[in-house]
Amino acid sequence: ARARGLAMIPRGVEIYVGLDPIDLRWGFERLCGTVNERMARRPRSGAVFVFFGRRRHAIKVFFFDGTGLCVFYKRLDKGAFRLPTNYDPKSRSVAINERMLEELLSGIDLDLPTTH
Numbered sequence: 493a494r495a496r497g498l499a500m501i502p503r504g505v506e507i508y509v510g511l512d513p514i515d516l517r518w519g520f521e522r523l524c525g526t527v528n529e530r531m532a533r534r535p536r537s538g539a540v541f542v543f544f545g546r547r548r549h550a551i552k553v554f555f556f557d558g559t560g561l562c563v564f565y566k567r568l569d570k571g572a573f574r575l576p577t578n579y580d581p582k583s584r585s586v587a588i589n590e591r592m593l594e595e596l597l598s599g600i601d602l603d604l605p606t607t608h
Contacts (some may be wrong), residue, residue: 501553501564506539507593508585509576513546520561523554531585535561542593548572551597571599 508531518526524535526543533539536556543552551573553564573596579586588596 500562501540501593502538502555502557503590505555506537507542507588507590508533508539509542509588509596510544510585511575511579512584513548514543514552516543516545516550516552516565520563523552523563524561527554533585540593542588542596544573544575548575553593553597566597568599573599 510526510530512530514523514526523541523543527533527535527541531541533541535541535554538556538558540553540555543554545551549572550565550567553566555562576586576588576592576596
């Protein structure tokens with residue numbers, strides 16, 4: 493079953509997680525700039541972009557739905573969201589799949605597949 497919070501988030505699109513924390517008070521324009529500058533992506537590309545706050549107790553999911561920019565914001569009652577592991581330490585973002593996004597939003601630790 494699909495997690496309740498994911499009903500509004502698009503399926504079948506690329507998903508990128510920003511690895512540098514952001515100020516979660518940032519609005520649409522600042523998030524667009526962050527996608528452009530830190531992730532080298534276009535905010536209106538149809539991809540989903542995930543951002544963490546410094547303490548990782550809250551997360552923003554940012555995307556364009558074809559008619560406008562959307563933000564999904566989730567704050568955990570306790571604990572912290574876990575960053576994906578096994579990524580290039582020089583990267584500022586990492587691509588994940590839908591299952592990993594569901595696990596991330598559910599509070600499950602993410603381990604990226606390693607490349608050999």
